[in-house]
Amino acid sequence: MKLTKLLTTAALAAGLATGALAQDKTKVGFVFVGPVGDGGWTYEHNEGRLALEEEFGDAVETVFVENVAEGPDSERVMTQMALDGADLIFTTSFGYMDPTINVAKKFPDVKFEHATGYKRADNVSTYSARFYEGRAIQGHIAGSMTKSNIIGYIGSYPIPEVIRGINSAYIHAKKVNPDVQFKIVWAYTWFDPAKEADAAKVLIEQGADVVLQHTDSTAPQAAAQEAGNVITFGQASDMAQYAPKPRVSSIIDNWAPYYIARTKAVMDGTWESTDTWDGIGPGMVGIGEITDAVPAEVKEQALALKDSIASGDYHPFTGPINKQDGSAWLAEGDTADDGTLAGMNFYVEGIEGDIPQ
Amino acid sequence: MIRLEKRPQPSRAFSLATPLLAVLATMVFGGLMFAVLGKDPVTSIITIFWQPLFGEFAFYYRPQLLIKGAPLVLIAIGLSLGFKAGIWNIGAEGQYIMGALFGAGVGLAFYPMESFIVFPMMVLAGAFGGWLWAMIPALLKVKFGTNEILVSLMLVYVAEQFLASMSLGLMKNPEGFGFPGSRNLQQYNSAFNADLIEGSGMHWGVVAALIAVIFAYVLLTKHRLGFAIRVTGEAPRAARFSGVNPTRLVLFCLGASGLLAGLAGLFEVAGPAGQVTIDFNVGYGFTAIIVAFLGRLHPIGILLAGGLMALTYIGGDIAQSQLGLPAAAIQVFQGMLLFFLLAFDLLTNYRLRPGRTEVA
Numbered sequence: 015m016k017l018t019k020l021l022t023t024a025a026l027a028a029g030l031a032t033g034a035l036a037q038d039k040t041k042v043g044f045v046f047v048g049p050v051g052d053g054g055w056t057y058e059h060n061e062g063r064l065a066l067e068e069e070f071g072d073a074v075e076t077v078f079v080e081n082v083a084e085g086p087d088s089e090r091v092m093t094q095m096a097l098d099g100a101d102l103i104f105t106t107s108f109g110y111m112d113p114t115i116n117v118a119k120k121f122p123d124v125k126f127e128h129a130t131g132y133k134r135a136d137n138v139s140t141y142s143a144r145f146y147e148g149r150a151i152q153g154h155i156a157g158s159m160t161k162s163n164i165i166g167y168i169g170s171y172p173i174p175e176v177i178r179g180i181n182s183a184y185i186h187a188k189k190v191n192p193d194v195q196f197k198i199v200w201a202y203t204w205f206d207p208a209k210e211a212d213a214a215k216v217l218i219e220q221g222a223d224v225v226l227q228h229t230d231s232t233a234p235q236a237a238a239q240e241a242g243n244v245i246t247f248g249q250a251s252d253m254a255q256y257a258p259k260p261r262v263s264s265i266i267d268n269w270a271p272y273y274i275a276r277t278k279a280v281m282d283g284t285w286e287s288t289d290t291w292d293g294i295g296p297g298m299v300g301i302g303e304i305t306d307a308v309p310a311e312v313k314e315q316a317l318a319l320k321d322s323i324a325s326g327d328y329h330p331f332t333g334p335i336n337k338q339d340g341s342a343w344l345a346e347g348d349t350a351d352d353g354t355l356a357g358m359n360f361y362v363e364g365i366e367g368d369i370p371q
Numbered sequence: 372m373i374r375l376e377k378r379p380q381p382s383r384a385f386s387l388a389t390p391l392l393a394v395l396a397t398m399v400f401g402g403l404m405f406a407v408l409g410k411d412p413v414t415s416i417i418t419i420f421w422q423p424l425f426g427e428f429a430f431y432y433r434p435q436l437l438i439k440g441a442p443l444v445l446i447a448i449g450l451s452l453g454f455k456a457g458i459w460n461i462g463a464e465g466q467y468i469m470g471a472l473f474g475a476g477v478g479l480a481f482y483p484m485e486s487f488i489v490f491p492m493m494v495l496a497g498a499f500g501g502w503l504w505a506m507i508p509a510l511l512k513v514k515f516g517t518n519e520i521l522v523s524l525m526l527v528y529v530a531e532q533f534l535a536s537m538s539l540g541l542m543k544n545p546e547g548f549g550f551p552g553s554r555n556l557q558q559y560n561s562a563f564n565a566d567l568i569e570g571s572g573m574h575w576g577v578v579a580a581l582i583a584v585i586f587a588y589v590l591l592t593k594h595r596l597g598f599a600i601r602v603t604g605e606a607p608r609a610a611r612f613s614g615v616n617p618t619r620l621v622l623f624c625l626g627a628s629g630l631l632a633g634l635a636g637l638f639e640v641a642g643p644a645g646q647v648t649i650d651f652n653v654g655y656g657f658t659a660i661i662v663a664f665l666g667r668l669h670p671i672g673i674l675l676a677g678g679l680m681a682l683t684y685i686g687g688d689i690a691q692s693q694l695g696l697p698a699a700a701i702q703v704f705q706g707m708l709l710f711f712l713l714a715f716d717l718l719t720n721y722r723l724r725p726g727r728t729e730v731a
Contacts, residue, residue, distance in 0.1 A: 043692070049698060049699070050697075077692045077693070077695070078691075078692070079688055079691040079692045079698070080691065080697070080698045081698040082688070083650065083653040084648060084650050085643070085644040085645075085646075085648070085650075085651065085653065086438060086439075086639075086643035086644055087653060087684075087688070089643075090435050090439075090685065090688065091688050091692070093431060094428070094431075094432075094688065094689055094692060095692060097428045097431060098428075098692065098693065108550070109552075109648055109649075109650055112555050112557075112645060112646065116557075132548055132550070171535075171539070171551060171649060172539055172551075173539075173549070173550055173551055174548070174549045174550065202532075202535050202649070356548065357548040357549040357550075358549070359549040370536075370539065370540075371536070371539055371540035371541075
């Protein structure tokens with residue numbers, strides 16, 4: 015058994031060496047969970063990849079595999095990229111966490127970057143964006159513009175990232191409109207146009223005139239357009255084709271600066287394992303153009319809110335905030351710490367319903 | 372004019388030749404499609420079919436073929452028994468999920484106790500879970516005459532909801548910071564379905580798949596039950612006259628296919644996948660239907676077909692990364708395989724005849 019292991023290790027190392035000799039370009043691999051044409055999550059990661067090629071030209075070579083299932087398939091794809099001589103591999107879905115760690119162990123000289131996870135190693139960094147900052151602005155616009163006072167929310171999975179977004183949007187909608195009510199539908203998917211469209215229709219039938227989504231397709235936008243007086247926000251990418259209405263603004267994931275910086279670090283030999291969680295300020299979270307469908311006054315407030323978040327003057331989770339059960343969470347003036355935010359598994363006071371288990 | 376004429380007997384030669392013809396046609400037309408996409412067709416085909424087996428890194432891909440192929444073969448063997456008898460279990464994906472949940476549930480319940488008994492218990496639970504899930508359409512069929520195709524398929528979606536619920540609730544890793552997904556069984560020695568020889572890809576699921584192939588072969592060729600299955604599929608009326616009990620046959624075929632799908636799920640969750648997660652199932656249960664037919668519902672054929680499908684998956688991913696072929700093109704390529712198989716299948720039962728023009 016030992017011998018086989020030795021052989022395997024030797025073979026892996028040899029493969030790595032020949033891969034590295036064959037090219038002096040920096041090779042960057044991307045593992046995508048959806049198709050690059052999904053118009054949302056994977057689309058934006060791929061835009062980051064293209065920006066990388068643009069920035070470094072011939073000095074870098076990028077490769078990608080799309081529609082990679084989480085689990086053993088992703089592990090195989092990562093291994094294959096490493097064998098083919100990749101220097102840096104971005105794995106862009108939460109479910110790639112354990113596979114990334116497994117493969118990173120086998121290839122200590124290859125750098126890995128895992129999006130949205132929490133497990134790191136000497137050659138594994140993690141990165142994510144503070145989308146909840148964008149949700150605060152959405153909540154503000156939604157609360158100001160709703161006439162039915164019912165805001166629909168399409169959740170993907172009840173995980174901390176999504177719950178954080180719901181809380182942030184709710185807090186800021188409530189601030190401008192105390193009568194506001196959130197209706198939340200769980201789609202249990204990140205990308206399924208048919209399910210997302212159904213969810214949007216159900217919410218609209220229940221009286222929602224604003225639909226927020228934490229899923230990646232444009233199907234909810236199409237459903238809102240069909241229904242008429244309903245507004246939406248682009249998710250992950252701008253979804254500008256539905257502007258000026260129903261899409262009145264958007265949260266855009268902008269991975270390009272991060273991908274460029276990390277690739278540069280590999281080229282310079284300065285790459286280190288880090289945990290990055292950036293928001294509007296550093297430009298990882300972009301707010302898409304607020305259209306004229308939004309009253310000028312609301313737009314002005316929203317932009318002011320954006321500026322104060324970007325500059326760090328204002329934190330979207332600033333007390334007093336109670337948890338759903340009425341117990342105190344943040345005292346007046348206190349702001350949430352990153353640890354609590356990262357593992358957020360409770361609704362704030364005022365949101366109805368339970369987080370599904 | 373060429374017309375089709377029904378053969379008096381299905382052609383044995385064509386029955387064996389169609390899978391090969393289908394693979395060849397897929398290579399030709401797939402190559403054409405890759406050429407239209409601006410890729411070198413020969414390089415593409417070599418990348419998909421040759422690289423994983425004999426390329427520079429074959430030492431890594433060959434074990435991966437076992438990992439990818441084993442669940443396909445294990446499930447397809449079970450399905451083929453029913454398909455031969457005209458009993459259509461389309462819901463293996465659901466049985467696969469339930470097998471994984473039952474098996475992983477037992478494993479997680481014992482955590483962190485280390486004992487040799489844990490893994491065998493998980494195997495039993497996994498088999499039971501798959502069997503149980505297949506018994507629902509089976510009992511509904513024999514008691515109320517429901518259509519097993521619909522019921523078994525619908526139960527896939529029910530199983531997916533269970534999977535989501537378990538990943539987010541009961542089986543969620545308590546040390547996972549609130550994120551969905553169970554503990555990783557790969558880090559729990561007693562439950563880990565590791566490679567029997569490290570780096571070989573040979574885990575218990577591969578062994579089980581090989582055993583299933585042998586059992587199915589013996590069953591179909593030597594055993595009375597195998598005879599009953601074949602007769603029921605080919606001539607249901609004759610089967611009844613010869614004393615085949617259709618109720619028992621339905622229960623056996625659905626039960627066996629569910630059991631094997633459940634085992635496949637258990638071996639996957641305890642081994643290569645390691646975790647119960649929301650997206651644990653990746654379509655093995657559905658792909659196995661293709662594998663079963665590609666293998667002519669014959670145990671040895673299924674073994675080869677499972678290997679071939681695994682090859683196109685692994686080679687397809689390599690082609691995506693090395694040649695920039697889109698994932699959709701790879702899926703079309705795999706679809707062509709089934710399409711050509713069905714198309715050439717016609718020649719097993721029909722032959723081409725130069726037709727005489729009918730005189731009016």
